[in-house]
Amino acid sequence: MATLNANFLKLKAGYLFPEIARRVRTYSEAKPELAARIIRCGIGDVTEPLPTAAIRAMHAAVDELACRETFKGYGPEQGYEFLRQAIVDNQFAGLGIAADEVFISDGSKCDTGNILDIFGKGNIIAITDPVYPVYVDTNVMAGNTGDADARGAFGGLLYLPCNAANGFVADVPQAHADIIYLCFPNNPTGAVATRGQLEAWVAYARANDAIILFDAAYEAFIQDPAIPRSIFEIEGARDCAIEFRSFSKNGGFTGVRCAYVVMPKSVTASDGMGGRVPLHQLWSRRHSTKFNGASYPVQMAAAAIFSDDGKAQVAALIDHYMGNAKLLREACASAGLPVYGGVNAPYVWVGCPAGLSSWDMFDKMLSEAQVVITPGSGFGSAGEGYFRISSFNSRANVEEVCRRLPALVG
Secondary structure (H helix, E strand, O other): OOOOOHHHHHOOOOOHHHHHHHHHHHHHHHOHHHHOOOEEOOOOOOOOOOOHHHHHHHHHHHHHHOOOOOOOOOOOOOOOHHHHHHHHHHHOOOOOOOHHHEEEEOOHHHHHHHHHHHOOOOOOEEEEEOOOHHHHHHHHHOOOOOOEOOOOOEOOEEEEEOOHHHOOOOOOOOOOOOEEEEEOOOOOOOOOOOHHHHHHHHHHHHHOOOEEEEEOOOHHHOOOOOOOOOHHHOOOHHHOEEEEEEOOOOOOOOOOOOEEEEOOOOOEEEOOOOOEEEHHHHHHHHHHHHOOOOOHHHHHHHHHOOOHHHHHHHHHHHHHHHHHHHHHHHHHHHOOOOEEEOOOOOEEEEEOOOOOOHHHHHHHHHHHHOEEOEEHHHHOHHHOOEEEEEOOOOHHHHHHHHHHHHHHHO
16 A cells, blocks of 8 residues: 655645635635735735746747757756856856855745755754745755644744744744744845844854755845845855745746855765765766756756846846835835835735734735735744735735725724
8 A cells, every 4th residue: 555745744734825815715605806906015925017027038049949050959957057147157156166066946935945955964053933834834844844734834844933922033042943044135035134143143043054945936026236136245154054046036036946055175074974965966966867967948048037137127026026015115114004114025914903813814905905915823933913015016916905904903
């Protein structure tokens, strides 16, 4: 008899965002006359068209595939050199990153889960709370946790509380951790870490012989030049950190799918027998074995993001979404709600009105205002009492949300 991976049975019945979709669908079916009024500010999916530079590059790449002389079959699993070098030149210049330390993929969500393939069992894994659910769920699936308690916290994970008191940036713990997940700008809270805070984390990782998994998928939204965009801006990070980046939000590639992992050759881990092994060679082997590479047209489109036209068009997209975030922040604050994020990130993190849980607030917003938000408890127990609003939307939709909000919670 075939047996299953029993670790999957530890998980909740559904991932957060499918559950949101289910509730919205149920409401729409029950209230068809209101379905057209629904504005989705929950899932962090982009809404604006792809940059023109990316579209043109994809068209040109497809034309190449139409001719035998320029046809491309399997590409290098790690990514085409033209894209890897463009990433280094435009994103990591002066930080000591080489093109062969960049691995092209089809999404950071995949990468932050797949990275567990190269780590062994028994590692102490630290996550922030609230947290992007993928970090937790993939560790549960991999057998790195115990069961969940009544609050939904899984045994075997080191939870790092993030709250208003610490600005939603976790403090360096006293306890030991082997693997640390950090996400800045943060999903879901929109918080950013200062240079000093990141220096403290790198110092902690080096002192504890730990690895930082640094998710920088939203780095393009940082407005403050004093805030580091990469963990590799911090001295010593090349010895203890792996960085994840994506074209999903800056270039609008959520449906196109392209991202990358920066894996310095200097990051090593124990082989359990007294030796050290570079993680780069393990990730390269994993990547080559389980992945055939992002498609050629997609990689051409990603490289076009770094052209002069592409940079200008991406900047316009960032300005659009950050303009939305500003409007949402102001509307929530005017309604008397505590507001965080939305300054260096596309997410606005908002305290619920007194007496309402985060799912209560979700239901209230949907039923009374036809606005979809994300309940904070879906990101962990410390997210209870908050909700997330995404600025990924049209300006008209955001302005309408801002009109509906004050009457709802005022």
